[in-house]
Amino acid sequence: METWLLFAIGAALFAALTTVLAKVGVRNVDSHLATAIRTVVVLLFAWVMVFVVGSAGGIHEISPRTWVFLVLSGLATGGSWLCYFRALQLGNVNKVVPIDKSSTILTMVLAFIILSEPVGVVTAVGMVLMAIGTWLMIELKQDAADKSGQSWLIYAVLAAVFASLVAIFGRIGVQDMDASLWTAIRTVVVVPLSWGMVFMTGGQKKIKSVDAKSWTFLTLSGVATGVSWLFFYHALQNGNASHVVPIDKLSILLVMLFARIFLAEKFSRRSLVGLVFLTVGTLLPVVV
Numbered sequence: 001m002e003t004w005l006l007f008a009i010g011a012a013l014f015a016a017l018t019t020v021l022a023k024v025g026v027r028n029v030d031s032h033l034a035t036a037i038r039t040v041v042v043l044l045f046a047w048v049m050v051f052v053v054g055s056a057g058g059i060h061e062i063s064p065r066t067w068v069f070l071v072l073s074g075l076a077t078g079g080s081w082l083c084y085f086r087a088l089q090l091g092n093v094n095k096v097v098p099i100d101k102s103s104t105i106l107t108m109v110l111a112f113i114i115l116s117e118p119v120g121v122v123t124a125v126g127m128v129l130m131a132i133g134t135w136l137m138i139e140l141k142q143d144a145a146d147k148s149g150q151s152w153l154i155y156a157v158l159a160a161v162f163a164s165l166v167a168i169f170g171r172i173g174v175q176d177m178d179a180s181l182w183t184a185i186r187t188v189v190v191v192p193l194s195w196g197m198v199f200m201t202g203g204q205k206k207i208k209s210v211d212a213k214s215w216t217f218l219t220l221s222g223v224a225t226g227v228s229w230l231f232f233y234h235a236l237q238n239g240n241a242s243h244v245v246p247i248d249k250l251s252i253l254l255v256m257l258f259a260r261i262f263l264a265e266k267f268s269r270r271s272l273v274g275l276v277f278l279t280v281g282t283l284l285p286v287v288v
Contacts, residue, residue: 003234003238004238007234010227015232016255017224017258019088019251021217023093026214029206030203031085034089036195037215043184046226046230049226059185062185072169076165077187080158080163083162084100084159093255094137096156098252099156099157099159101249102130103163103167104249114172126281130281132281133277135274167241179230253275
């Protein structure tokens, strides 16, 4: 098995843990504040990894071009996080995640346009299957107990758009530097963005009201995010974005499983059929 594939699978596993842990942690916490808390955890984890692997000296070798994509990647990451965790707060995991994972399709399109990565017949069929699967999994019928309407959908779509940009910027910029250093520096960009949103909305006043359970799960979610990022960017260094991203997005299988086991969320037959389409479409361009 190729190295990039192992790293991509690892990224998917920890991405799934990130979503479920964050869903539990964000339940009783302002979404902007929850995102900001997680960014601090990821920042600490990422820089510890930099010093563990001894890549801190590489900062002096970063080219101006790479710095540009580091900043762009950080801004896109911050936007994706803020939208994603707001969507998780308003909607169920089994509604939000399929929208977020649809960023795979946009990433593959952008990889073709910007990175000139090939899109053959098999890849095109896979994209169509992913689109069908995503559509089947999106159930817009509002639950009786759900007072948020469909506002979660807007945030989930924005999260997917930003996530696709993160992958493209990462593919372009990460080729010239160590993946752990890339992760650490881009998180430095995310931290002020996320905390800026907290202070703009007055969320800093709610820090004292965050209970021990939320702190625990948000911290664990941050650690899982850091590990997922490290695996993801190691995979991008050795594999095409159009192959790495689909494998990473297969975390949806684990997310749905964890949501059923730990969050007691239920899935309709339509949703499960959609999951099959989405899975087949994701794997098709990689295995054929």
